[in-house]
Amino acid sequence: MKSENINTEFLDGVLNGSHEDFYYHFGTSSSDTMLEPLRDVRAVIMAGSGERINEFAQTWSDLNGGSAIIAFPKEDRFVTRYTAGVLFASHGMGMPSASIAVQEVLRMVYFLKGGDLDAIDEVFWARVGTSGGVGQPGGTVVVSTEGLMADLKPYRLMQGGRGTYWFDGTFPAATREAILRANERSGIPLVSGRTIATHEFFLEQFRLDGALRLETAETKQDFLNWLRENDVANIEMEGAMLAAYLNWWGFSSFAMICAVLLDRLEGDQVTSTPQQLHQYGVDSGTVLFNYLSARLL
Ligand code: URA
Numbered sequence: 001m002k003s004e005n006i007n008t009e010f011l012d013g014v015l016n017g018s019h020e021d022f023y024y025h026f027g028t029s030s031s032d033t034m035l036e037p038l039r040d041v042r043a044v045i046m047a048g049s050g051e052r053i054n055e056f057a058q059t060w061s062d063l064n065g066g067s068a069i070i071a072f073p074k075e076d077r078f079v080t081r082y083t084a085g086v087l088f089a090s091h092g093m094g095m096p097s098a099s100i101a102v103q104e105v106l107r108m109v110y111f112l113k114g115g116d117l118d119a120i121d122e123v124f125w126a127r128v129g130t131s132g133g134v135g136q137p138g139g140t141v142v143v144s145t146e147g148l149m150a151d152l153k154p155y156r157l158m159q160g161g162r163g164t165y166w167f168d169g170t171f172p173a174a175t176r177e178a179i180l181r182a183n184e185r186s187g188i189p190l191v192s193g194r195t196i197a198t199h200e201f202f203l204e205q206f207r208l209d210g211a212l213r214l215e216t217a218e219t220k221q222d223f224l225n226w227l228r229e230n231d232v233a234n235i236e237m238e239g240a241m242l243a244a245y246l247n248w249w250g251f252s253s254f255a256m257i258c259a260v261l262l263d264r265l266e267g268d269q270v271t272s273t274p275q276q277l278h279q280y281g282v283d284s285g286t287v288l289f290n291y292l293s294a295r296l297l
Contacts, residue, residue: 027074
Protein backbone atom coordinates (compact mmCIF):
# COMPACT_ATOMS: atom_id res chain seq x y z
CA MET A 1 0.00 0.00 0.00
CA LYS A 2 1.15 3.57 -0.63
CA SER A 3 0.81 5.06 2.86
CA GLU A 4 1.90 8.46 1.54
CA ASN A 5 -1.23 8.52 -0.67
CA ILE A 6 -3.65 7.61 2.12
CA ASN A 7 -5.25 10.43 4.09
CA THR A 8 -3.93 9.16 7.41
CA GLU A 9 -4.19 12.63 8.94
CA PHE A 10 -7.97 12.28 8.92
CA LEU A 11 -8.31 8.49 9.12
CA ASP A 12 -5.94 7.92 12.04
CA GLY A 13 -7.87 10.51 14.05
CA VAL A 14 -10.88 8.21 13.73
CA LEU A 15 -8.84 5.27 15.05
CA ASN A 16 -7.42 7.13 18.03
CA GLY A 17 -10.86 8.43 18.97
CA SER A 18 -10.21 12.11 18.37
CA HIS A 19 -13.17 12.21 15.98
CA GLU A 20 -15.90 10.03 14.55
CA ASP A 21 -16.24 9.33 10.83
CA PHE A 22 -19.73 9.70 9.34
CA TYR A 23 -20.20 7.58 6.24
CA TYR A 24 -23.04 9.88 5.40
CA HIS A 25 -24.17 8.37 2.08
CA PHE A 26 -24.30 4.92 3.70
CA GLY A 27 -26.17 6.10 6.81
CA THR A 28 -23.64 4.81 9.33
CA SER A 29 -20.58 5.96 11.24
CA SER A 30 -17.42 4.65 12.87
CA SER A 31 -19.19 4.51 16.25
CA ASP A 32 -22.07 2.40 14.92
CA THR A 33 -21.98 -1.12 16.46
CA MET A 34 -23.58 -2.39 13.24
CA LEU A 35 -20.12 -2.24 11.65
CA GLU A 36 -18.47 -4.61 14.19
CA PRO A 37 -19.13 -7.85 12.26
CA LEU A 38 -17.64 -6.21 9.14
CA ARG A 39 -14.10 -6.24 10.59
CA ASP A 40 -13.59 -9.56 8.81
CA VAL A 41 -14.33 -8.01 5.40
CA ARG A 42 -12.25 -9.71 2.69
CA ALA A 43 -13.83 -8.34 -0.48
CA VAL A 44 -15.78 -5.29 -1.60
CA ILE A 45 -18.06 -5.87 -4.58
CA MET A 46 -19.69 -2.90 -6.26
CA ALA A 47 -22.36 -2.64 -8.93
CA GLY A 48 -24.42 0.19 -10.34
CA SER A 49 -27.83 -0.99 -9.24
CA GLY A 50 -29.15 -1.72 -5.77
CA GLU A 51 -31.22 -4.62 -7.05
CA ARG A 52 -28.07 -6.38 -8.26
CA ILE A 53 -26.45 -5.83 -4.88
CA ASN A 54 -29.39 -7.58 -3.23
CA GLU A 55 -29.15 -10.49 -5.66
CA PHE A 56 -25.37 -10.76 -5.26
CA ALA A 57 -25.58 -10.79 -1.46
CA GLN A 58 -28.26 -13.49 -1.60
CA THR A 59 -26.15 -15.63 -3.98
CA TRP A 60 -23.06 -15.29 -1.78
CA SER A 61 -25.09 -16.10 1.31
CA ASP A 62 -26.48 -19.23 -0.41
CA LEU A 63 -22.94 -20.28 -1.34
CA ASN A 64 -22.01 -19.86 2.32
CA GLY A 65 -24.68 -22.05 3.85
CA GLY A 66 -27.23 -19.26 4.26
CA SER A 67 -24.95 -16.82 6.11
CA ALA A 68 -26.76 -13.90 7.73
CA ILE A 69 -27.08 -10.80 5.55
CA ILE A 70 -26.60 -7.43 7.24
CA ALA A 71 -28.48 -4.64 5.43
CA PHE A 72 -27.32 -1.04 5.89
CA PRO A 73 -30.25 1.14 7.01
CA LYS A 74 -29.97 4.00 4.51
CA GLU A 75 -30.84 3.14 0.92
CA ASP A 76 -31.76 6.41 -0.77
CA ARG A 77 -28.31 6.71 -2.37
CA PHE A 78 -26.59 3.33 -2.19
CA VAL A 79 -27.79 -0.15 -1.30
CA THR A 80 -25.32 -2.04 0.91
CA ARG A 81 -25.23 -5.59 2.21
CA TYR A 82 -22.64 -7.62 4.10
CA THR A 83 -22.46 -11.37 4.30
CA ALA A 84 -19.72 -14.00 4.75
CA GLY A 85 -16.77 -11.62 4.52
CA VAL A 86 -18.02 -9.67 1.50
CA LEU A 87 -19.36 -6.12 1.45
CA PHE A 88 -21.69 -5.54 -1.50
CA ALA A 89 -22.41 -1.87 -2.30
CA SER A 90 -24.12 -0.13 -5.19
CA HIS A 91 -22.52 3.01 -6.59
CA GLY A 92 -25.13 4.51 -8.87
CA MET A 93 -24.34 5.66 -12.39
CA GLY A 94 -21.24 7.55 -13.47
CA MET A 95 -17.98 8.57 -11.85
CA PRO A 96 -19.31 11.45 -9.71
CA SER A 97 -21.73 9.07 -7.97
CA ALA A 98 -19.38 6.07 -7.87
CA SER A 99 -16.47 8.14 -6.51
CA ILE A 100 -18.55 9.01 -3.43
CA ALA A 101 -19.27 5.34 -2.78
CA VAL A 102 -15.63 4.34 -3.34
CA GLN A 103 -14.25 7.06 -1.05
CA GLU A 104 -16.64 6.27 1.80
CA VAL A 105 -16.07 2.51 1.53
CA LEU A 106 -12.29 3.08 1.46
CA ARG A 107 -12.59 5.09 4.69
CA MET A 108 -14.76 2.34 6.18
CA VAL A 109 -12.26 -0.39 5.24
CA TYR A 110 -9.39 1.59 6.79
CA PHE A 111 -11.40 1.95 9.99
CA LEU A 112 -12.53 -1.71 10.02
CA LYS A 113 -8.94 -2.94 9.62
CA GLY A 114 -7.63 -0.54 12.29
CA GLY A 115 -5.30 1.12 9.75
CA ASP A 116 -3.29 -2.13 9.27
CA LEU A 117 -2.05 -1.68 5.69
CA ASP A 118 -1.27 -5.39 5.17
CA ALA A 119 -4.78 -6.36 6.26
CA ILE A 120 -6.26 -3.61 4.06
CA ASP A 121 -4.29 -4.85 1.05
CA GLU A 122 -5.76 -8.33 1.46
CA VAL A 123 -9.20 -6.94 0.61
CA PHE A 124 -10.19 -7.72 -3.00
CA TRP A 125 -12.28 -5.13 -4.86
CA ALA A 126 -14.42 -5.53 -7.95
CA ARG A 127 -17.01 -3.68 -9.91
CA VAL A 128 -19.44 -5.93 -11.77
CA GLY A 129 -21.35 -3.93 -14.32
CA THR A 130 -22.78 -3.51 -17.79
CA SER A 131 -21.21 -1.92 -20.83
CA GLY A 132 -21.42 -1.29 -24.55
CA GLY A 133 -19.12 -3.55 -26.58
CA VAL A 134 -16.62 -2.33 -29.15
CA GLY A 135 -16.66 -5.20 -31.65
CA GLN A 136 -17.96 -7.47 -28.86
CA PRO A 137 -21.47 -8.91 -29.14
CA GLY A 138 -24.12 -8.76 -26.42
CA GLY A 139 -23.49 -11.46 -23.82
CA THR A 140 -19.68 -11.20 -23.88
CA VAL A 141 -18.14 -10.58 -20.47
CA VAL A 142 -15.13 -8.25 -20.43
CA VAL A 143 -12.48 -8.37 -17.71
CA SER A 144 -10.69 -5.04 -18.00
CA THR A 145 -6.95 -4.58 -18.43
CA GLU A 146 -7.07 -0.82 -18.00
CA GLY A 147 -9.64 1.88 -17.29
CA LEU A 148 -9.29 5.03 -19.37
CA MET A 149 -11.41 8.04 -20.20
CA ALA A 150 -12.98 8.76 -23.59
CA ASP A 151 -9.76 10.30 -24.93
CA LEU A 152 -7.83 7.11 -24.02
CA LYS A 153 -6.01 8.98 -21.28
CA PRO A 154 -6.23 8.00 -17.60
CA TYR A 155 -8.65 9.43 -15.06
CA ARG A 156 -7.75 12.90 -13.88
CA LEU A 157 -9.27 15.68 -11.81
CA MET A 158 -9.14 19.39 -12.41
CA GLN A 159 -8.02 21.14 -9.22
CA GLY A 160 -8.60 24.70 -10.44
CA GLY A 161 -5.46 26.83 -10.56
CA ARG A 162 -3.45 24.04 -8.91
CA GLY A 163 -3.37 21.96 -12.06
CA THR A 164 -4.51 18.52 -13.07
CA TYR A 165 -4.09 15.36 -11.01
CA TRP A 166 -3.43 12.27 -13.13
CA PHE A 167 -4.05 8.74 -11.92
CA ASP A 168 -3.07 5.23 -13.00
CA GLY A 169 -5.91 3.22 -14.55
CA THR A 170 -4.23 -0.19 -14.72
CA PHE A 171 -6.11 -3.22 -13.38
CA PRO A 172 -3.70 -5.76 -11.82
CA ALA A 173 -2.83 -8.46 -14.39
CA ALA A 174 -2.47 -11.26 -11.83
CA THR A 175 -6.03 -10.76 -10.56
CA ARG A 176 -7.42 -10.65 -14.08
CA GLU A 177 -5.61 -13.86 -15.03
CA ALA A 178 -6.88 -15.57 -11.88
CA ILE A 179 -10.46 -14.54 -12.80
CA LEU A 180 -10.02 -15.94 -16.31
CA ARG A 181 -8.57 -19.20 -14.89
CA ALA A 182 -11.43 -19.58 -12.41
CA ASN A 183 -13.85 -19.35 -15.36
CA GLU A 184 -12.09 -21.55 -17.90
CA ARG A 185 -14.84 -24.15 -17.82
CA SER A 186 -17.78 -21.77 -17.36
CA GLY A 187 -18.67 -21.66 -21.07
CA ILE A 188 -19.23 -17.89 -20.73
CA PRO A 189 -17.68 -15.88 -23.60
CA LEU A 190 -14.92 -14.01 -21.75
CA VAL A 191 -12.46 -11.51 -23.19
CA SER A 192 -10.03 -9.05 -21.69
CA GLY A 193 -9.28 -5.60 -23.03
CA ARG A 194 -9.16 -1.91 -22.27
CA THR A 195 -12.31 -0.17 -21.08
CA ILE A 196 -13.23 3.47 -21.41
CA ALA A 197 -15.37 5.27 -18.85
CA THR A 198 -17.33 8.26 -20.08
CA HIS A 199 -19.07 11.13 -18.31
CA GLU A 200 -22.17 10.77 -20.46
CA PHE A 201 -24.12 7.78 -21.78
CA PHE A 202 -25.11 9.50 -25.03
CA LEU A 203 -22.74 12.26 -26.12
CA GLU A 204 -19.37 10.99 -24.86
CA GLN A 205 -20.26 7.50 -26.07
CA PHE A 206 -20.93 8.96 -29.54
CA ARG A 207 -24.56 7.85 -29.62
CA LEU A 208 -26.80 9.31 -32.28
CA ASP A 209 -30.04 8.63 -30.37
CA GLY A 210 -29.76 11.15 -27.53
CA ALA A 211 -32.00 14.20 -27.13
CA LEU A 212 -28.84 16.15 -27.93
CA ARG A 213 -26.60 15.06 -30.78
CA LEU A 214 -23.07 16.18 -31.57
CA GLU A 215 -21.90 13.47 -33.97
CA THR A 216 -22.64 12.12 -37.43
CA ALA A 217 -22.73 8.46 -38.49
CA GLU A 218 -19.24 9.01 -39.89
CA THR A 219 -17.63 10.60 -36.79
CA LYS A 220 -19.24 7.94 -34.62
CA GLN A 221 -17.78 5.20 -36.81
CA ASP A 222 -14.36 6.89 -36.75
CA PHE A 223 -14.48 7.05 -32.93
CA LEU A 224 -15.46 3.42 -32.51
CA ASN A 225 -12.83 2.30 -35.06
CA TRP A 226 -10.21 4.34 -33.19
CA LEU A 227 -11.20 2.65 -29.93
CA ARG A 228 -11.01 -0.75 -31.56
CA GLU A 229 -7.57 -0.05 -33.04
CA ASN A 230 -6.47 0.85 -29.52
CA ASP A 231 -7.63 -2.47 -27.98
CA VAL A 232 -10.72 -1.05 -26.29
CA ALA A 233 -13.23 -3.85 -25.73
CA ASN A 234 -16.01 -1.94 -24.03
CA ILE A 235 -17.43 1.37 -22.83
CA GLU A 236 -18.97 2.08 -19.42
CA MET A 237 -19.04 4.92 -16.90
CA GLU A 238 -17.03 4.14 -13.74
CA GLY A 239 -13.96 1.96 -14.29
CA ALA A 240 -11.31 4.63 -14.92
CA MET A 241 -12.10 6.24 -11.55
CA LEU A 242 -12.29 2.92 -9.71
CA ALA A 243 -8.88 1.76 -10.94
CA ALA A 244 -7.46 5.25 -10.32
CA TYR A 245 -8.51 5.41 -6.67
CA LEU A 246 -7.56 1.81 -5.84
CA ASN A 247 -4.13 2.28 -7.46
CA TRP A 248 -3.73 5.55 -5.57
CA TRP A 249 -4.00 3.67 -2.28
CA GLY A 250 -1.89 0.84 -3.73
CA PHE A 251 -4.26 -2.15 -3.61
CA SER A 252 -2.76 -5.21 -5.25
CA SER A 253 -5.95 -7.07 -6.12
CA PHE A 254 -8.96 -5.56 -7.88
CA ALA A 255 -10.88 -6.03 -11.10
CA MET A 256 -13.73 -4.94 -13.28
CA ILE A 257 -16.06 -7.49 -14.86
CA CYS A 258 -18.67 -6.10 -17.26
CA ALA A 259 -21.34 -7.76 -19.35
CA VAL A 260 -21.72 -6.33 -22.85
CA LEU A 261 -25.33 -5.33 -23.58
CA LEU A 262 -24.85 -4.55 -27.27
CA ASP A 263 -22.10 -4.16 -29.84
CA ARG A 264 -21.83 -0.42 -30.42
CA LEU A 265 -20.58 -1.08 -33.95
CA GLU A 266 -24.07 -2.41 -34.63
CA GLY A 267 -26.18 0.31 -33.00
CA ASP A 268 -26.93 2.66 -30.12
CA GLN A 269 -30.13 1.45 -28.48
CA VAL A 270 -30.25 -1.38 -26.00
CA THR A 271 -32.84 -3.66 -27.60
CA SER A 272 -32.05 -6.92 -25.77
CA THR A 273 -35.05 -8.72 -24.34
CA PRO A 274 -35.56 -8.79 -20.54
CA GLN A 275 -34.56 -12.49 -20.65
CA GLN A 276 -31.30 -11.68 -22.47
CA LEU A 277 -30.51 -8.83 -20.09
CA HIS A 278 -31.18 -11.13 -17.16
CA GLN A 279 -28.85 -13.78 -18.60
CA TYR A 280 -26.08 -11.20 -19.19
CA GLY A 281 -26.35 -10.15 -15.54
CA VAL A 282 -26.34 -13.76 -14.35
CA ASP A 283 -23.23 -14.50 -16.44
CA SER A 284 -21.17 -11.57 -15.14
CA GLY A 285 -22.23 -12.58 -11.61
CA THR A 286 -21.13 -16.16 -12.30
CA VAL A 287 -17.71 -14.91 -13.42
CA LEU A 288 -17.40 -13.01 -10.15
CA PHE A 289 -18.61 -15.84 -7.91
CA ASN A 290 -16.38 -18.45 -9.57
CA TYR A 291 -13.41 -16.26 -8.68
CA LEU A 292 -14.68 -15.28 -5.21
CA SER A 293 -15.30 -18.95 -4.38
CA ALA A 294 -11.77 -19.89 -5.52
CA ARG A 295 -10.31 -17.00 -3.51
CA LEU A 296 -12.35 -17.00 -0.33
CA LEU A 297 -13.96 -20.40 0.24
N1 URA B 1 -23.42 1.07 -20.16
C1 URA B 1 -22.81 2.07 -20.84
O1 URA B 1 -22.18 2.96 -20.24
N2 URA B 1 -22.92 2.07 -22.18
C2 URA B 1 -23.60 1.14 -22.88
O2 URA B 1 -23.67 1.21 -24.09
C3 URA B 1 -24.23 0.12 -22.14
C4 URA B 1 -24.12 0.10 -20.78
